[in-house]
Amino acid sequence: MLPLTARSASALKGRVRVPGDKSISHRALMLGCLAVGETRVEGMLEGEDVLATAAAMRAFGARVERTGEGAWTIHGVGVGGLLEPEDVLDMGNSGTSTRLIMGLVASHPITAVFTGDASLRRRPMQRVIDPLGQMGASFVSRSGGRLPLTITGRAPATPITYTLPVASAQVKSAILLAGLNTPGITTVIEKEPTRDHSERMLKGFGADLWTETTPEGTAIHVRGEAELKPGRIVVPGDPSSAAFPVVAAAILPGSDVLVENVGINPTRAGLFTVLKEMGADLAYENEREVGGEPVADIRVRGSALKGIEVPPEIAPSMIDEYPILAVAAAFAEGTTIMRGIGELRVKESDRIAMMAAGLAACGVRVTEEPEGLIVEGTGGAPVPGGATVAAKLDHRIAMSFAVLGQHAKAPVTVDDASPINTSFPGFVALMTGLGAELAVVEEQK
Numbered sequence: 001m002l003p004l005t006a007r008s009a010s011a012l013k014g015r016v017r018v019p020g021d022k023s024i025s026h027r028a029l030m031l032g033c034l035a036v037g038e039t040r041v042e043g044m045l046e047g048e049d050v051l052a053t054a055a056a057m058r059a060f061g062a063r064v065e066r067t068g069e070g071a072w073t074i075h076g077v078g079v080g081g082l083l084e085p086e087d088v089l090d091m092g093n094s095g096t097s098t099r100l101i102m103g104l105v106a107s108h109p110i111t112a113v114f115t116g117d118a119s120l121r122r123r124p125m126q127r128v129i130d131p132l133g134q135m136g137a138s139f140v141s142r143s144g145g146r147l148p149l150t151i152t153g154r155a156p157a158t159p160i161t162y163t164l165p166v167a168s169a170q171v172k173s174a175i176l177l178a179g180l181n182t183p184g185i186t187t188v189i190e191k192e193p194t195r196d197h198s199e200r201m202l203k204g205f206g207a208d209l210w211t212e213t214t215p216e217g218t219a220i221h222v223r224g225e226a227e228l229k230p231g232r233i234v235v236p237g238d239p240s241s242a243a244f245p246v247v248a249a250a251i252l253p254g255s256d257v258l259v260e261n262v263g264i265n266p267t268r269a270g271l272f273t274v275l276k277e278m279g280a281d282l283a284y285e286n287e288r289e290v291g292g293e294p295v296a297d298i299r300v301r302g303s304a305l306k307g308i309e310v311p312p313e314i315a316p317s318m319i320d321e322y323p324i325l326a327v328a329a330a331f332a333e334g335t336t337i338m339r340g341i342g343e344l345r346v347k348e349s350d351r352i353a354m355m356a357a358g359l360a361a362c363g364v365r366v367t368e369e370p371e372g373l374i375v376e377g378t379g380g381a382p383v384p385g386g387a388t389v390a391a392k393l394d395h396r397i398a399m400s401f402a403v404l405g406q407h408a409k410a411p412v413t414v415d416d417a418s419p420i421n422t423s424f425p426g427f428v429a430l431m432t433g434l435g436a437e438l439a440v441v442e443e444q445k
């Protein structure tokens with residue numbers, strides 16, 4: 001346990017860069033391993049989740065090397081060339097690594113065993129077991145489709161057309177990755193758009209992938225028995241990490257912060273749209289394209305926020321940002337209503353329950369619904385604070401309360417900040433560099 005205490009700060013000022021995008025980093029490693037030849041990645045996130053993917057890809061026979069800060073070289077084995085790992089794959093806290101790599105294994109004639117930490121072992125895997133099972137893979141899992149889990153792939157697998165029952169980029173990506181080594185055309189239909197990094201990067205690696213608008217939603221087709229060409233990938237800063245300094249600056253009067261080089265792919269940038277609607281003084285500067293992804297520097301100044309009803313349709317484009325949005329809402333004038341977010345209950349923790357409990361402990365008026373969260377804001381005044389909040393192995397819960405404590409009458413302690421390293425190594429140093437008041441509490445023996 002690594003307790004972290006947050007105290008009231010004055011204005012945040014400065015210019016920072018957040019670590020590379022987690023979703024894009026995972027995909028760069030996986031596709032690099034399926035290409036024949038050398039792929040070079042710059043700006044890779046070196047958080048624990050991505051390191052779990054790197055370790056797994058080595059276990060499948062690829063050469064994956066770190067050559068400098070954020071610089072990685074991958075020598076792939078080719079589509080269809082994954083070897084059977086000799087040991088159990090420990091995916092740590094990472095749902096993305098687990099679900100996407102299950103997709104890779106599904107169309108290879110190999111067996112792999114996955115496990116993870118207590119959080120990952122609680123998360124539902126049935127959502128990938130169903131479609132990958134239809135493609136021919138077989139599974140032995142704990143009850144409810146939970147880890148530890150064994151998958152045996154089938155080659156050749158059967159191409160399927162699958163309509164996503166939940167809006168999930170992880171499920172979509174797992175099927176598309178399985179489709180790469182499957183004869184014929186594999187199709188995923190999504191009713192609501194989810195992050196499209198897999199599609200963009202697959203095209204960049206030369207896969208034959210195309211989309212089509214149908215009455216049921218967007219159909220994404222990939223032609224199997226693909227040959228992927230290696231290349232160079234530049235990973236932009238993670239908007240889901242940028243969200244923390246952005247909201248901290250927005251709630252602290254007098255702040256002026258520039259977060260440089262942030263990915264603003266529309267399937268990821270919902271929080272920034274919602275903050276603007278709440279009255280945040282937030283602007284994209286220097287908009288450009290980096291490695292097939294839109295990027296900008298985000299300028300944010302402290303300003304009065306007002307509560308809004310967040311449209312449920314926007315949820316997939318900010319699914320990981322609801323915890324920090326709930327923190328912004330705690331300082332807004334009036335009520336912020338977040339509905340249609342039942343998926344939050346199956347993330348690294350039950351984020352609806354964790355935010356409701358933590359905010360209430362810090363003196364914020366909050367109502368929990370089965371698929372929603374309603375927060376009454378202070379109108380800009382500091383919240384009471386003065387509580388210790390549980391992180392439950394959830395990096396985004398830990399970082400959200402570290403931000404809440406920046407504008408609280410009494411300190412807010414997060415009981416265990418160690419999960420922050422899964423996605424945002426250097427979070428405490430980056431925030432304190434801007435003027436945030438954060439201190440790791442030495443553990444008492």
Ligand code: S3P
Nearest residue numbers: 023096167168169170171319320
């Ligand atoms: C991710 C997709 C999202 C997100 C997760 C990363 C990805 O999950 O919550 O942090 O990289 O594809 P779902 O697609 O399951 O909603």
